[in-house]
Amino acid sequence: MSTIMSTITxxxxxxxxxxxxxxxxxxxxxxxxxxxxxxxxxxxxxxFIDTEIHPRSEEIDSMKHPxxxxxxxxxxxxxxxxxxxxxxxxxxxxxxxxxxxxxxxIIGGAGSFSTTYGAHTGxxxxxxxxxxxxxxKSKYLPKLATGEWAACYCLTExxxxxxANSGKTKATLTEDGKHxxxxxxxxxxxxxxxxxxxxxxxxxxNDKNLxxxxxxxxxxxxxxxxxxxxxxxxxxxxxQVFFNDCKVPVENMxxxxxxxxKIAVNILNIGRIKLGAxxxxxxxxxxxxxxxxxxxxxQFGVSINSFGAIKQKLAEMAVRTYACESLCYRAxxxxxxxxDALAAEGMPDxxxxxxxxxxxxxxxxxxxxxxxxxxxxxxxxxxxxxxGMGYSADAPMERAYRDARISRIYEGTNEINRMLMVGMLLKxxxxxxxxxxxxxxAVSAELTSVPSFETVDTSELFAAEKETxxxxxxxxxxxxxxxxxxxxxxxxxxxxxxxxLADLMIEIYAAESVILRTEKLVGMRGEEACxxxxxxxxxxxxxAVEKIQTAAKEAIAAFTKGDEQKVMLMGLKRYTKADLVNxxxxxxxxxxxxxxxxKYPFS
Amino acid sequence: MKILVCITHVxxxxxxxxxxxxxxxxxxxxxxxxxxxxxxxxxxxxxxxKEQLGASLTVLNVGEAETEPTLRKxxxxxxDDAIRVNSxxxxxxxxxxxxxxxxxxxxxDLILMGRESIDxxxxxxxxxxxxxxxxxxxxxxxxxEIEGDKVKxxxxxxxGKEYVDAKLPLVAGCQEPIAEWKIPNMRGIMSARTKPLVVxxxxxxxxxxxxxxxxxxxxxxTVKLVDKDNVGELVRLLKNEAKVL
Ligand SMILES: Cc1cc2nc3c(=O)[nH]c(=O)nc-3n(C[C@H](O)[C@H](O)[C@H](O)COP(=O)(O)OP(=O)(O)OC[C@H]3O[C@@H](n4cnc5c(N)ncnc54)[C@H](O)[C@@H]3O)c2cc1C
Ligand SMILES: Cc1cc2nc3c(=O)[nH]c(=O)nc-3n(C[C@H](O)[C@H](O)[C@H](O)COP(=O)(O)OP(=O)(O)OC[C@H]3O[C@@H](n4cnc5c(N)ncnc54)[C@H](O)[C@@H]3O)c2cc1C
Numbered sequence: 001m002s003t004i005m006s007t008i009t010x011x012x013x014x015x016x017x018x019x020x021x022x023x024x025x026x027x028x029x030x031x032x033x034x035x036x037x038x039x040x041x042x043x044x045x046x047x048f049i050d051t052e053i054h055p056r057s058e059e060i061d062s063m064k065h066p067x068x069x070x071x072x073x074x075x076x077x078x079x080x081x082x083x084x085x086x087x088x089x090x091x092x093x094x095x096x097x098x099x100x101x102x103x104x105x106i107i108g109g110a111g112s113f114s115t116t117y118g119a120h121t122g123x124x125x126x127x128x129x130x131x132x133x134x135x136x137k138s139k140y141l142p143k144l145a146t147g148e149w150a151a152c153y154c155l156t157e158x159x160x161x162x163x164a165n166s167g168k169t170k171a172t173l174t175e176d177g178k179h180x181x182x183x184x185x186x187x188x189x190x191x192x193x194x195x196x197x198x199x200x201x202x203x204x205x206n207d208k209n210l211x212x213x214x215x216x217x218x219x220x221x222x223x224x225x226x227x228x229x230x231x232x233x234x235x236x237x238x239x240q241v242f243f244n245d246c247k248v249p250v251e252n253m254x255x256x257x258x259x260x261x262k263i264a265v266n267i268l269n270i271g272r273i274k275l276g277a278x279x280x281x282x283x284x285x286x287x288x289x290x291x292x293x294x295x296x297x298x299q300f301g302v303s304i305n306s307f308g309a310i311k312q313k314l315a316e317m318a319v320r321t322y323a324c325e326s327l328c329y330r331a332x333x334x335x336x337x338x339x340d341a342l343a344a345e346g347m348p349d350x351x352x353x354x355x356x357x358x359x360x361x362x363x364x365x366x367x368x369x370x371x372x373x374x375x376x377x378x379x380x381x382x383x384x385x386x387x388g389m390g391y392s393a394d395a396p397m398e399r400a401y402r403d404a405r406i407s408r409i410y411e412g413t414n415e416i417n418r419m420l421m422v423g424m425l426l427k428x429x430x431x432x433x434x435x436x437x438x439x440x441x442a443v444s445a446e447l448t449s450v451p452s453f454e455t456v457d458t459s460e461l462f463a464a465e466k467e468t469x470x471x472x473x474x475x476x477x478x479x480x481x482x483x484x485x486x487x488x489x490x491x492x493x494x495x496x497x498x499x500x501l502a503d504l505m506i507e508i509y510a511a512e513s514v515i516l517r518t519e520k521l522v523g524m525r526g527e528e529a530c531x532x533x534x535x536x537x538x539x540x541x542x543x544a545v546e547k548i549q550t551a552a553k554e555a556i557a558a559f560t561k562g563d564e565q566k567v568m569l570m571g572l573k574r575y576t577k578a579d580l581v582n583x584x585x586x587x588x589x590x591x592x593x594x595x596x597x598x599k600y601p602f603s
Numbered sequence: 604m605k606i607l608v609c610i611t612h613v614x615x616x617x618x619x620x621x622x623x624x625x626x627x628x629x630x631x632x633x634x635x636x637x638x639x640x641x642x643x644x645x646x647x648x649x650x651x652x653k654e655q656l657g658a659s660l661t662v663l664n665v666g667e668a669e670t671e672p673t674l675r676k677x678x679x680x681x682x683d684d685a686i687r688v689n690s691x692x693x694x695x696x697x698x699x700x701x702x703x704x705x706x707x708x709x710x711x712d713l714i715l716m717g718r719e720s721i722d723x724x725x726x727x728x729x730x731x732x733x734x735x736x737x738x739x740x741x742x743x744x745x746x747x748e749i750e751g752d753k754v755k756x757x758x759x760x761x762x763g764k765e766y767v768d769a770k771l772p773l774v775a776g777c778q779e780p781i782a783e784w785k786i787p788n789m790r791g792i793m794s795a796r797t798k799p800l801v802v803x804x805x806x807x808x809x810x811x812x813x814x815x816x817x818x819x820x821x822x823x824x825t826v827k828l829v830d831k832d833n834v835g836e837l838v839r840l841l842k843n844e845a846k847v848l
Pocket of ligand 1: 119152153154155156160161162163187188189190191230238406409410411412413414415416495
């Protein structure tokens with residue numbers, strides 16, 4: 001009994017704690033653990049994209065047939081894809097959080113439709129699911145879960161983008177106290193063109209904070225500008241929306257007055273981690289197409305996939321995609337486990353979900369930034385592998401390249417997300433929710449002590465790599481700790497340093513997730529069967545160390561001088577010392593495996 | 604009405620096909636499996652009939668345990684229950700005997716199959732099952748409507764269509780556009796897990812054929828371009844190299 005228990009119990013970890021705690025491979029969820037049922041769902045979703053969307057990408061993007069996207073949207077509803085996260089009692093599927101991540105992942109390969117999907121199922125539906133009253137939920141969720149109604153989310157305004165709480169849209173109570181009249185202008189609203197329901201953020205009187213409202217199109221007073229002419233995701237409706245005395249019954253206020261900003265922030269938490277997963281479908285399909293093209297295209301009498309420079313690109317696309325998968329599903333499961341644990345303690349469902357998401361807000365921001373940057377890297381290399389054809393609108397890379405770019409902008413720009421993750425971490429440390437100070441002090445003490453010459457036993461797989469991760473965490477504690485002391489409340493104005501710290505956090509989380517995933521996979525399939533994954537892990541770690549070195553150096557230079565700087569640079573050297581690996585050979589091994597399988601073969 | 608749909612578990616059409624053991628065994632390594640595409644159409648039509656007229660819908664596969672995910676997918680698409688005859692499908696006749704034995708036991712009104720499997724493409728099982736059960740068997744059926752105990756079908760024939768009427772019970776080998784291909788919906792997938800999947804042992808029938816070896820088609824050669832003014836060269840190549848004239 002006890003042995004069984006010990007193999008199945010998971011040690012839980014709190015949000016942000018990965019920086020100071022070690023995690024064991026058994027404690028993370030990996031993509032390869034999805035069940036037959038989850039895989040069947042993913043396949044159904046893929047079949048939907050392959051039959052309904054891919055053959056019509058051009059027509060969808062042309063926007064010439066306004067009824068086309070809504071009709072595809074309805075079909076997604078019939079398949080149950082729009083109600084994945086909605087509980088069964090409200091007409092949805094009530095699926096687990098990581099299952100909904102998996103669906104977002106697959107839909108991510110659907111080009112502009114993935115934005116349509118995300119705006120409806122994420123920011124459009126979840127505010128009601130998490131903050132709605134029972135009446136609001138039973139009135140609206142069944143319609144949204146089935147696709148009978150489409151939803152959109154109206155937060156951004158012409159003068160309120162990243163600074164979302166500064167919106168000028170007003171809600172004024174009517175004299176009879178029965179309605180609010182909403183007046184104002186919203187901008188960049190996804191799905192606006194065919195939405196039946198609008199989640200609108202507005203200010204009541206001179207409130208400091210926003211209040212959220214559920215607005216039906218039928219309430220009247222809603223007009224729109226033409227579709228925005230965008231660089232990519234052209235098939236996704238994006239419009240300015242004007243509210244002119246739009247009459248909203250008081251019972252359609254969502255949550256409490258002035259709670260809107262909090263809703264916006266929390267909903268974006270989910271949007272972010274979903275976007276992290278949501279880039280994966282795109283990454284995989286671009287990587288797979290690149291493998292195929294490189295096999296077919298001949299130059300100098302041979303397939304271009306025989307060139308080392310091309311192999312390097314194919315492998316690198318895979319390495320980064322694999323890393324993004326590793327961290328997204330690890331974080332996704334941590335969130336899901338927390339949701340379940342809180343619910344088991346008796347917390348109401350919606351509240352448990354929100355709390356769990358809030359707990360892992362740092363990881364969600366990491367997933368968003370890492371994912372959107374991996375996607376941009378992958379599409380960029382995809383264009384390069386295709387050469388001139390990569391630049392042609394007749395081949396798929398051109399669209400993929402344009403579509404990818406938005407991910408670094410919406411759901412909070414990557415700058416905002418980088419600052420958020422550092423800010424949230426420091427806040428959690430101040431509140432005592434995570435013990436950063438002691439470990440940071442310990443590192444500080446270690447800096448001036450004699451380094452230990454203990455050698456690590458490297459006979460076990462990844463022993464050395466895990467040691468490297470431990471040291472990388474010390475880099476963060478060293479730089480972050482010193483920055484917090486040296487800059488104190490000036491930190492916010494030293495954004496460049498915050499960006500550096502964010503990069504350390506991202507790379508540490510990603511590299512650790514990759515190692516743990518591969519270790520767990522080796523446990524399941526044996527080392528022999530996991531050679532390409534082991535190679536990818538070594539490459540990713542090598543790159544992470546390089547990035548961390550650069551970011552840490554920049555930060556150190558920004559706020560230290562003289563002896564202190566010297567000590568820190570020595571510490572950095574000590575903590576980033578790792579055996580040199582032959583990335584050329586490792587990447588070739590990965591690329592050759594991809595070429596053999598004819599696709600991105602790791603999930 | 605009781606409907607039986609026979610399902611094959613076949614490699615995805617994009618899989619790389621390779622053989623092992625001196626070209627006598629199919630190499631399953633890394634191959635993804637799907638419901639045979641023609642069987643998928645048969646199943647889709649059966650689901651439509653079930654929805655329109657009401658019927659119980661059973662799916663059947665002759666295969667080893669590894670085929671169960673494929674049967675569960677059929678359950679997700681809309682079948683009520685599934686039967687797996689626990690045996691390697693040794694050849695077409697062996698499979699037909701197993702299907703006939705189950706059909707005799709359970710008495711189906713309508714037995715739908717694909718026009719052919721896409722692994723061995725025999726196109727024989729429906730004919731054999733019809734023969735073994737003493738029922739008409741019609742294939743390839745691209746349209747099938749039920750009116751009372753009458754079944755109106757359209758069959759593809761060389762250069763045209765043939766309209767066939769027959770009475771239930773019967774066996775039909777189906778192909779598109781008999782029904783709209785169905786993607787299982789999420790609710791279907793979730794309910795598949797609670798639907799029965801029964802495993803039965805095969806009737807001990809001798810196998811009548813034996814595969815001695817497989818040969819892969821020759822790899823595609825390079826393209827030869829012939830100048831448009833040089834028809835003589837083209838004729839020479841077609842005669843002497845391609846040997847098609
Ligand atoms: C296609 C598309 C769809 C969208 N869909 C929706 C939707 O459905 N609903 C919705 O409400 N919104 C939507 N948006 C809006 C989107 O969320 C905003 O565009 C985004 O938050 C950035 O705001 P902004 O455009 O005003 O840029 P700005 O805030 O003006 O940012 C400009 C630049 O300044 C940087 N910056 C801003 N503030 C800071 C700071 N404090 N420190 C450092 N750098 C800073 C940014 O990172 C960015 O690089 C969508 C946008 C697009 C393009
Ligand atoms: C992995 C594998 C290895 C095989 N090895 C051998 C071998 O070593 N020797 C050999 O002789 N044959 C072998 N077979 C062939 C196998 O017996 C036939 O593919 C199968 O019985 C169908 O025969 P067919 O191609 O004539 O089917 P068809 O007559 O083309 O099939 C028509 C329809 O019959 C139904 N049907 C066919 N097979 C089944 C089944 N198994 N369960 C339920 N319904 C079915 C389907 O509806 C199908 O669409 C192998 C098949 C597989 C998948």
